Amino acid sequence: MEMLQVDMMLILEKLLLIGGIITFSLVIAMYTTYAERKVAAVMQDRVGPNRAGPFGLLQPLADGLKLFFKEEIIPLTSNKLLFVMGPALSMVTAMLTSAVIPWGSSIHIFGREVSLQIADVNIGILYVFGVVSLGVYGIMIGGWSSNNKFSLIAAVRGASQIISYELAMGLSLIALLMMTGSLSMKTIVEQQMSGGWGGFLGWNVLYQPLGFLIFLICVFAECNRTPFDLPEAENELNFGYHQEYSSMKLGFYLFAEYVNMFISSAVVSTLFFGGYDIPFVNEATLALSWGDNIVAMLGFVSLFSKIAFFLFLFMWVRWTIPRFRYDQLMDLGWKKLIPLALANMIITAIVILWFNK
Amino acid sequence: MPVAELLFWFLTGLSLFGALMVVFSKNPVHSVLWLIVVFFAISGHYILMNAQFLAIVNLIVYAGAIMVLFLFVIMLMNMNTESEPQKNRWLRLAAIVSGGSLLLILVAALKDNKGSISGVSDLEGGIGLIQNLGKVLFTDYVIPFEISSVLFLSAMVGAVILGRKESANLKS
Numbered sequence: 001m002e003m004l005q006v007d008m009m010l011i012l013e014k015l016l017l018i019g020g021i022i023t024f025s026l027v028i029a030m031y032t033t034y035a036e037r038k039v040a041a042v043m044q045d046r047v048g049p050n051r052a053g054p055f056g057l058l059q060p061l062a063d064g065l066k067l068f069f070k071e072e073i074i075p076l077t078s079n080k081l082l083f084v085m086g087p088a089l090s091m092v093t094a095m096l097t098s099a100v101i102p103w104g105s106s107i108h109i110f111g112r113e114v115s116l117q118i119a120d121v122n123i124g125i126l127y128v129f130g131v132v133s134l135g136v137y138g139i140m141i142g143g144w145s146s147n148n149k150f151s152l153i154a155a156v157r158g159a160s161q162i163i164s165y166e167l168a169m170g171l172s173l174i175a176l177l178m179m180t181g182s183l184s185m186k187t188i189v190e191q192q193m194s195g196g197w198g199g200f201l202g203w204n205v206l207y208q209p210l211g212f213l214i215f216l217i218c219v220f221a222e223c224n225r226t227p228f229d230l231p232e233a234e235n236e237l238n239f240g241y242h243q244e245y246s247s248m249k250l251g252f253y254l255f256a257e258y259v260n261m262f263i264s265s266a267v268v269s270t271l272f273f274g275g276y277d278i279p280f281v282n283e284a285t286l287a288l289s290w291g292d293n294i295v296a297m298l299g300f301v302s303l304f305s306k307i308a309f310f311l312f313l314f315m316w317v318r319w320t321i322p323r324f325r326y327d328q329l330m331d332l333g334w335k336k337l338i339p340l341a342l343a344n345m346i347i348t349a350i351v352i353l354w355f356n357k
Numbered sequence: 358m359p360v361a362e363l364l365f366w367f368l369t370g371l372s373l374f375g376a377l378m379v380v381f382s383k384n385p386v387h388s389v390l391w392l393i394v395v396f397f398a399i400s401g402h403y404i405l406m407n408a409q410f411l412a413i414v415n416l417i418v419y420a421g422a423i424m425v426l427f428l429f430v431i432m433l434m435n436m437n438t439e440s441e442p443q444k445n446r447w448l449r450l451a452a453i454v455s456g457g458s459l460l461l462i463l464v465a466a467l468k469d470n471k472g473s474i475s476g477v478s479d480l481e482g483g484i485g486l487i488q489n490l491g492k493v494l495f496t497d498y499v500i501p502f503e504i505s506s507v508l509f510l511s512a513m514v515g516a517v518i519l520g521r522k523e524s525a526n527l528k529s
Contacts (some may be wrong), residue, residue, distance in 0.1 A: 050523070079384075079386075082390075106529070121409065122409065122486065122487070123409045123410060123413050123487060126410070126413040126414070127413055128418070128419075129413075129417055129421075130413045130416040130417050130421065133416070133417050133420070133421025133422060133425075134416070134420060134421055136381055136425050137393075137428075139424075140425065140428055140432070141390075143434045144386065144428075152432065155432075156429065156432070156433070159428075159429065160429075162427060163422060166421075183487060227393075
């Protein structure tokens, strides 16, 4: 077998990591649905799910089971192959981004150094953009192949929304990239960790507050979350692009939204909030006394608490702000966010040039 | 590099098969989706040549933006074989003859041209990496680069003017 001259251990390690991260994000997404209902309940002065298990903790499992046991209906006039492909694509594109996110520094097991990142490619952020731009297809294919005018309108809405906000998202990140000078997510995190106060002063959000705000708004739009949930505006479009779907295919669409939320929270925390950096703690000196593995685990916990905060922010906004009208959405994207992002880019460039002199 | 070679042949097969399916699919939406598969295969080739930036930009621009607009148009027009007007037989014959002669000319032109096509070394050379590409674009090729961006800007302005004209007429 001279054909496969590759490190089998590396493949095994990466496979385990991929499996672990996929399982992890699915479980988190599952419990995000639970958290969302609890948060909504608190905000509306209700109790929320509390029947299944202690505090209703088994509710997501019950929901999943219900979706699996529902009758699966494929509309007669739909395009069958594409109808099945839609939700699958949605799910795949939601998961793909997790490959370039550094989930922690490296740990040592059996004398091997294992990096807690699936692929440290030097075009990490561009990869994220690539996957985001492909996320449209799940919605478009699903909406079109259902052969229902409401689904089609919703799909077209969703696609044009995602394309519009992608521009502002890219422009807001260019300013960040001019500062870091690297597209690799790992390098960006390491640069932030080297700042003062145990890394806290290195966080990009302190230098790019406007860029962060624009990026956050665009992330909300890309995830189709309120106030940008026009593709599934119930009172205008019945149910949106997944109207004809039933059973677990509907579940996939709904679930992909939560996976997307989780992954984009991870991207925001990584780019702007130091990733797995523990604020006010110098990891390198801590690693000397406690060992690498424990510090890596603590870093992961730190990243995870940042992600949890952003997930909460998603819910908070959803139950606070009403939905935009469609023309307002386009106005915000094209006439406000893009000029703002451009201005931010130019100001950043000028400041960088000034200090380099 | 056997693994790279294996990948190369797989991607080549995939891109050729996808390209053929683009032409042979009856449903235009399927054609567009096959075209996306072709773009993925081509991006794979770019990665094999260590041109990661080109690979991912190819995906973002072509698969992510242009093909979405194609899908938009096709989905909204809802084309299918029954409603589309069929071209007459002479027109088809003329298309076959002209397409065939184009193929002939292309093959003839490329056949004797082996010397000028330099081979690409797989997974080597750093010109495709983003730092080097950016430096080359903004130093050696800065004028063509800027001119092409002005060209895009003029196309954009033209599109806006064409789009506005109609609504202005409606108002007056």
